[in-house]
Amino acid sequence: MSPVSAPAGFAPAYAAGTPPGGTSFEPLSWAADFFAFEPRVYRGKGAKTVTVDLPFPPNGEPVILEARTEEYNFISVKIPGREDDVFLSDLPDHYSRTLMVPNRKGGPLTLKVRNSGAWQLTVLPLSAALPLDFGTIAGSGREVFVHTGPAAELKVRAEDPHKGWFQMHYHWGDSPSDLRRPAKRLVYEWNGRRVREKVALPSGPLLVTIDKSRHQWELTLDPADPSGASRGARRAWRR
Numbered sequence: 001m002s003p004v005s006a007p008a009g010f011a012p013a014y015a016a017g018t019p020p021g022g023t024s025f026e027p028l029s030w031a032a033d034f035f036a037f038e039p040r041v042y043r044g045k046g047a048k049t050v051t052v053d054l055p056f057p058p059n060g061e062p063v064i065l066e067a068r069t070e071e072y073n074f075i076s077v078k079i080p081g082r083e084d085d086v087f088l089s090d091l092p093d094h095y096s097r098t099l100m101v102p103n104r105k106g107g108p109l110t111l112k113v114r115n116s117g118a119w120q121l122t123v124l125p126l127s128a129a130l131p132l133d134f135g136t137i138a139g140s141g142r143e144v145f146v147h148t149g150p151a152a153e154l155k156v157r158a159e160d161p162h163k164g165w166f167q168m169h170y171h172w173g174d175s176p177s178d179l180r181r182p183a184k185r186l187v188y189e190w191n192g193r194r195v196r197e198k199v200a201l202p203s204g205p206l207l208v209t210i211d212k213s214r215h216q217w218e219l220t221l222d223p224a225d226p227s228g229a230s231r232g233a234r235r236a237w238r239r
Contacts, residue, residue: 030146030148030204030205031125031126031127031146033176034061034125034126034127034176035056035057035060035061035063035125035176036125036127037054037125039122039123039124039125039128040052040054040122040123041120041121041122041123042113042120042121042122042123043118043119043120043121044113044118044119045115045117045118045119046114046115046116046117047112047113047114047115048112048113049110049111049112049113050110050111050112050113050121051108051109051110051111052108052109052110052111052123053108054108054109054123055106055107055108056102056103056106056107056108056109057106058104058105058106059104059106059177059180060102060106060176060177061126061176061177061179061180062099062100062101062102062126062171062179062180063099063100063102063123063124063125063126064097064098064099064100064123064124064125064126064128064129064144065077065086065087065097065098065099065100065121065122065123065124066095066096066097066121066122066123066124067087067091067095067096067097067098067119067120067121068091068094068095068119068120068121068122069091069094069095069115069117069118069119069120070094070117070118070119071116071117071118072115072116072117073090073091073092073094074089074090074091074115074116075087075089075091075113075114075115075119076088076112076113076114076115077111077112077113077114077121078111078112079100079109079110079111079112080110080112086098086100086111089141089142089212089214090214091141091214092140092141092160092214092215092216093140093141095140095141096140096141096142096143096213097124097142097143097144098142098144098209098211099144099171099207099209099211100123101180126179126207129144129145129146129207130143130144130145130146131145131146131148132145132146132147132154132208132219132221133147133149133221134149134152134221134222134223135220135221136218136219136220136221137218137219138216138217138218138219139216139217140213140214140215140216140217141210141213141214141215142209142210142211142212142213143209143210144207144208144209145207145208145209145219146204146205146206146207146208147170147201147204147205147206147207147208147221148204148205149203149204150203150204150223150224151200151201151202151203151224152200152201152221152222152223152224153198153199153200153201153221153222153223153224153225154186154198154199154200154201154208154219154220154221154222155197155198155219155220155221155222156168156186156187156195156196156197156198156199156217156218156219157195157196157217157218157219157220158189158194158195158213158215158216158217158218159193159194159195159215159216159217160193160213160214160215160216161193162193162214163191163193164212164213164214164215165189165190165212165213166187166188166189166195166210166212166213166215166217167185167187167188167189167210167211167212167213168185168186168187168199168208168209168210168211169182169183169184169185169186169208169209169211170182170183170184170186170201170202170206170207170208170209171183171206171207171209172184172202172206172207179207182209182211183206186199186201186208187199195215195217200224201221201224
C-alpha cells in the first residue's frame with residue numbers, strides 16, 4: 001500500500017488528544033541528529049499490509065506511529081516476525097500514538113494492520129513527540145512525550161471503567177540507539193480502573209511514553225524537590 005500525500009481529510013472528526021494544528025515536524029535542537037523525514041500517511045479498511053518505504057538507518061532510534069479509527073475502536077498493528085504488537089488495543093477516542101522501533105538492520109518496514117472499519121496510520125519522526133512541560137496536559141490512550149527541562153515530579157491521574165492495563169516508561173541514553181528500549185518503568189497498573197501516582201523524572205532530554213492505556217488521563221509536571229538526585233542535562237542525542 002502506498003502512502004497518501006497528507007493527513008487532512010480523514011473522515012473522523014474527533015480531536016481528543018490530537019496534537020495542535022500546525023504542529024511542526026522540523027528537527028528540534030534535542031532531535032538534531034535523528035532521522036528526519038516528512039510524515040507518511042496510510043489509509044485503509046479492514047485487514048491490509050502496509051510497507052513503510054523509508055530508508056531507516058541501521059540501529060536507529062524509534063519513530064512515532066499514530067493510529068486513527070472511524071467506526072471501531074480496536075486496532076491491531078504488527079511487525080511480522082516480532083512477538084510484541086505495535087498496537088493491539090482499543091483507542092478510547094479513536095486516536096493514539098506510540099513508539100515504533102525500525103528493524104535493527106534499517107531499511108523499509110512492513111506492518112500488518114487489522115481493524116473492522118476504516119483506519120489511518122501516520123508515521124512520524126521522533127521530533128513530533130509532544131512537549132511535556134511544567135503544567136497539566138490531558139488526553140487518552142497511548143502517547144509519546146519529550147521532556148527537555150530539569151528534574152521534575154510527574155503526577156499521573158488516569159481512569160478506565162473497564163479496569164484496563166496502564167503503563168508508562170521513560171527512554172534515556174547517550175545516543176539515538178539507546179532509545180530503542182525503555183530505561184525505566186514509571187507506572188504499572190494491571191487493574192487500572194483508577195490510577196493515582198507520583199513519580200520522579202530526571203533532567204532531559206528524555207522520552208516519556210504512555211505505552212499501555214485505554215484510559216482518560218491527566219499528567220501534571222511540577223518542579224522536583226531540590227534535595228532529590230538528578231542526571232546531568234544534555235542538549236541532544238548524538239550518533
